[in-house]
Amino acid sequence: MALGKPLDITMTDMEFRMICELLKSRCGLHFDEDSRFLVEKRVARRVQENDVGSFGSYHFLLRDRGRGEEELATLIDTLTTNETYFFRELGQLTALVEEIIPEVILRRRALGSSGPVTIWSAGCSSGEEPYSIAALAMEAGLNPAKDLRIYASDISRTVLTRSRRGIYRESSFRETTPALRSKYFIEKDGQHKVSDELRRCVDFIHLNLMDRDKIALLGTMDVVLCRNVIIYFDMETKKRVIETFHEKLKPGGYLLLGHSESLINISSAFELQHLKNDLVYRRPAPGESLSDPWHELASAAVAQVEDDRGPR
Ligand SMILES: C[S@@+](CC[C@H](N)C(=O)[O-])C[C@H]1O[C@@H](n2cnc3c(N)ncnc32)[C@H](O)[C@@H]1O
Incomplete structure (x- = not known):
């Protein structure tokens, strides 16, 4: 789906907590208030890409046993740091x-x-x-x-x-x-x-x-x-x-x-x-x-x- 104009929605405290809790329990990733801007921006793109309209609906999608797994993998890709190089350390x-x-x-x-x-x-x-x-x-x-x-x-x-x-x-x-x-x-x-x-x-x-x-x-x-x-x-x-x-x-x-x-x-x-x-x-x-x-x-x-x- 073409992304077009960025979605104009704001993540509530509750939505931020729910999404962070899910990321922590499913893959150990920890995001605090300092990373809120990054989380909100990247999750908003996934909301838009999936055309689900809100962070709440997106959280619901992530918990879905079928589509949720695949979407969580995509979200993790957008949130994790994959920085690496040959012969590091x-x-x-x-x-x-x-x-x-x-x-x-x-x-x-x-x-x-x-x-x-x-x-x-x-x-x-x-x-x-x-x-x-x-x-x-x-x-x-x-x-x-x-x-x-x-x-x-x-x-x-x-x-x-x-x-x-x-x-x-x-x-x-x-x-x-x-x-x-x-x-x-x-x-x-x-x-x-x-x-x-x-x-x-x-x-x-x-x-x-x-x-x-x-x-x-x-x-x-x-x-x-x-x-x-x-x-x-x-x-x-x-x-x-x-x-x-x-x-x-x-x-x-x-x-x-x-x-x-x-x-x-x-x-x-x-x-x-x-x-x-x-x-x-x-x-x-x-x-x-x-x-x-x-x-x-x-x-x-x-x-x-x-x-x-x-x-x-
Ligand atoms: C910064 S890279 C480190 C790569 C390499 N070990 C190095 O030191 O160059 C961190 C990697 O950890 C992976 N990662 C983060 N959480 C993970 C999890 N719960 N299970 C498996 N891999 C995870 C990320 O996808 C990312 O590719």
């Missing part, structure tokens, strides 16, 4: 491929088990994060298709479609070196497409982090990355989502948050690990303390990677 991704993954592999071997290291990029936006992990893993001498299983999820279907297409604009490459860019991306007609080799390494899934039933269908993980996502949630939702990650992580598994995020006042179930390249959270294994063999294994893993690689 590189120190942390380096810690993942050079310290965490080797430690998990070594710990597995010590326990006599095998299988790929499972990694979940939760809130992956348009896919730059999981593709960066696959590229860095290859650079570190791993074979992501065999050594890793990378899952990437987001609530927005629009960004997931972009992830799967794997075609990116210039702004996604602001932190990408020319060497990595020419190795893992193909340039054609002014567009940059991620190589098939990288695309094969990542499984994209549509997932709302509030949907515990669907999350239960995912297996347990060695590493969860949830970077620059929980900043948009209120305290109650942050606690709930972090609790879910704790359940999904194997004992000894790692949780990587964005650099502006921490677990202070949210959870005490994780311990902070000082790695060479970054600080990360870890779900302790039962009965483990700071003097336990894990620390020796971690140091041994890092030393081995450095030996294998030789002097830089």
Whole structure:
């Protein structure tokens, strides 16, 4: 439908509260008075697009079991921030491929088990994060298709479609070196497409982090990355989502948050690990303390990677 002239309606306090409450309970997104102008403007466009005439009727539409789900997904797309780029917070991704993954592999071997290291990029936006992990893993001498299983999820279907297409604009490459860019991306007609080799390494899934039933269908993980996502949630939702990650992580598994995020006042179930390249959270294994063999294994893993690689 053509939008034409903007709809001249004002959101009442009650309508604002009802819509924010629905967004919070269904997808964890938190909007307060400071974001009222933004919410009102964007919801007004959806009211107009759906031709329902008022915010009240639109709220009713969102609660509809059939059409409501699809409309909520569209509304979320207009309200969420999908900002991301390749190799964002590189120190942390380096810690993942050079310290965490080797430690998990070594710990597995010590326990006599095998299988790929499972990694979940939760809130992956348009896919730059999981593709960066696959590229860095290859650079570190791993074979992501065999050594890793990378899952990437987001609530927005629009960004997931972009992830799967794997075609990116210039702004996604602001932190990408020319060497990595020419190795893992193909340039054609002014567009940059991620190589098939990288695309094969990542499984994209549509997932709302509030949907515990669907999350239960995912297996347990060695590493969860949830970077620059929980900043948009209120305290109650942050606690709930972090609790879910704790359940999904194997004992000894790692949780990587964005650099502006921490677990202070949210959870005490994780311990902070000082790695060479970054600080990360870890779900302790039962009965483990700071003097336990894990620390020796971690140091041994890092030393081995450095030996294998030789002097830089
Ligand atoms: C700023 S992006 C972060 C992308 C990437 N992790 C990074 O750090 O570059 C935040 C993403 O979280 C997603 N998101 C927000 N709420 C969500 C929810 N309840 N479930 C799943 N994803 C959600 C948004 O759709 C958005 O793509």
